[in-house]
Amino acid sequence: MEAVVVADELQRSYGDTDALAGVSLSIGRGEVFALIGPNGAGKTTLVRALTGTTVPDGGSARVLGNSPETVDRDRLGVLPQDFSPPDRLTARELLAYYAGLYEEPRDPDAVLADVGLADAGDTWYENLSGGQQRRVCVGTTLVNDPDVLVLDEPTTGIDPAGRRTVWRLVESLADAGTTVLLTTHDMAEAQRLGDRVGLLADGELIAVGTPEELVTTHAGSSRLTVEIPTPDADTRADADPPTPVDPATFADLEYPIDVRTNAETSTVVVREISPTEIASVVTFLDEREIEYTELAWAEPDLEDVYLELADETEVARTGRAGGGTGATMAETEVADPNEGRESP
Numbered sequence: 587m588e589a590v591v592v593a594d595e596l597q598r599s600y601g602d603t604d605a606l607a608g609v610s611l612s613i614g615r616g617e618v619f620a621l622i623g624p625n626g627a628g629k630t631t632l633v634r635a636l637t638g639t640t641v642p643d644g645g646s647a648r649v650l651g652n653s654p655e656t657v658d659r660d661r662l663g664v665l666p667q668d669f670s671p672p673d674r675l676t677a678r679e680l681l682a683y684y685a686g687l688y689e690e691p692r693d694p695d696a697v698l699a700d701v702g703l704a705d706a707g708d709t710w711y712e713n714l715s716g717g718q719q720r721r722v723c724v725g726t727t728l729v730n731d732p733d734v735l736v737l738d739e740p741t742t743g744i745d746p747a748g749r750r751t752v753w754r755l756v757e758s759l760a761d762a763g764t765t766v767l768l769t770t771h772d773m774a775e776a777q778r779l780g781d782r783v784g785l786l787a788d789g790e791l792i793a794v795g796t797p798e799e800l801v802t803t804h805a806g807s808s809r810l811t812v813e814i815p816t817p818d819a820d821t822r823a824d825a826d827p828p829t830p831v832d833p834a835t836f837a838d839l840e841y842p843i844d845v846r847t848n849a850e851t852s853t854v855v856v857r858e859i860s861p862t863e864i865a866s867v868v869t870f871l872d873e874r875e876i877e878y879t880e881l882a883w884a885e886p887d888l889e890d891v892y893l894e895l896a897d898e899t900e901v902a903r904t905g906r907a908g909g910g911t912g913a914t915m916a917e918t919e920v921a922d923p924n925e926g927r928e929s930p
C-alpha cells in the first residue's frame with residue numbers, strides 16, 4: 587500500500603515532558619488511522635508534527651512524499667483540536683471564506699450538506715450550537731477536496747446523530763481514496779472508523795492494529811458479570827470493610843473467574859464464556875441458592891483494550907493501577923477493596 591503519511595522516530599519534548607518519544611507509523615492511501623490515548627499522551631503533538639505546525643526535535647515526517655512544511659496545501663485538510671474560526675460570519679460565508687484560499691474549491695453549499703448542515707447556511711457561526719460549530723469546522727477541511735485529511739478530535743461535542751453524519755462522511759471519503767488520520771476519545775468512533783487504531787501513551791505508540799487485532803490481543807475474552815450482594819451487606823456498619831464473597835463458592839464452575847468486592851456487592855466476572863453457555867451459570871447459581879442482582883454478558887471491545895493498556899502504562903509509570911477492567915487479575919483472586927486507595 588502506498589505510504590501517504592509517514593512518521594519516522596518522531597520526537598518532541600517540552601521541558602521535561604517527552605510529548606513524542608520516538609513515534610513511527612505509516613498510513614496508506616485511503617486508510618483511516620484512528621489515534622487514541624489518554625489526555626496528554628501526545629496525540630495533538632503528533633498531529634502537529636505531521637502537519638507542520640510544530641517542528642520535531644528528532645526524527646522525520648513525510649506527507650504525500652514531502653516534508654509537512656512543503657507539502658502542497660491544496661491536497662491537505664487539517665482540523666486542529668482548538669480551531670476557532672471568525673464567528674461573525676454565517677456558516678456559508680465561513681466555508682466560502684476558506685474555499686477562497688484555494689484555486690479549485692468546492693461549492694460551500696455542497697460542503698454544508700456533507701456535514702449535515704444544509705439548513706444552517708444563513709446562521710451566524712456564533713449562533714450555531716457547539717456541535718453544529720464543530721461540524722462547520724470539519725467542513726472547512728473539505729473545501730479543497732483534500733487527498734489527506736487530519737482531524738484532531740473531529741466529533742467532540744457533536745450529538746450522536748451528527749456524529750454518525752461525520753462518520754459516514756469520513757467513510758465515504760476514505761472509500762474514494764482520501765487518507766484520514768483522526769484522533770478521538772470516543773472508542774466507538776475509533777472502532778467503527780479506524781482501519782487501524784494506534785494507542786499512544788506517554789509519547790509512545792504502544793499498540794497498533796486493526797480494532798479486531800487489538801481486541802483479540804489485549805482485551806481478553808467475552809465475559810459474564812454477576813453481581814452478588816456481599817454476605818453482610820445488610821448488617822455491616824458503614825465503617826467496616828465488606829466481607830467478600832468467597833471465591834471457593836465458585837470452585838466447581840468450569841470457567842476462570844475474578845471476584846471483586848465493593849461496599850454492597852461482589853462482582854464475579856466469569857471469563858471465556860459464550861452467550862449459549864450463560865444458562866449453565868444460572869443453573870449453577872440457582873442450585874446453590876446464590877442470590878444475584880444482575881447478570882450481564884459482554885463481548886470485549888476497544889474500550890477494554892484502552893483500559894487494559896492505559897492501566898498497564900499507569901502501573902509502569904506510577905506502580906499503581908489506574909482502574910482498568912480487571913481482566914488481568916489473577917484467577918479467583920479477591921481484591922483488597924482498600925488497595926490502591928489514596929487518602930482524600
Ligand SMILES: Nc1ncnc2c1ncn2[C@@H]1O[C@H](COP(=O)(O)OP(=O)(O)OP(=O)(O)O)[C@@H](O)[C@H]1O
Pocket residue numbers: 600603604605623624625626627628629630631632667
Ligand atoms: N506548547 C506546549 N508547551 C508545553 N507543553 C506542551 C505543549 N504542547 C503539549 N505539551 C505537553 O505535551 C504533552 C502531550 O500533549 P498533547 O496535547 O500532545 O496530548 P494529547 O494526547 O493531544 O492530549 P488530549 O487528549 O488532552 O488532547 C502534555 O504533557 C502537554 O502538557
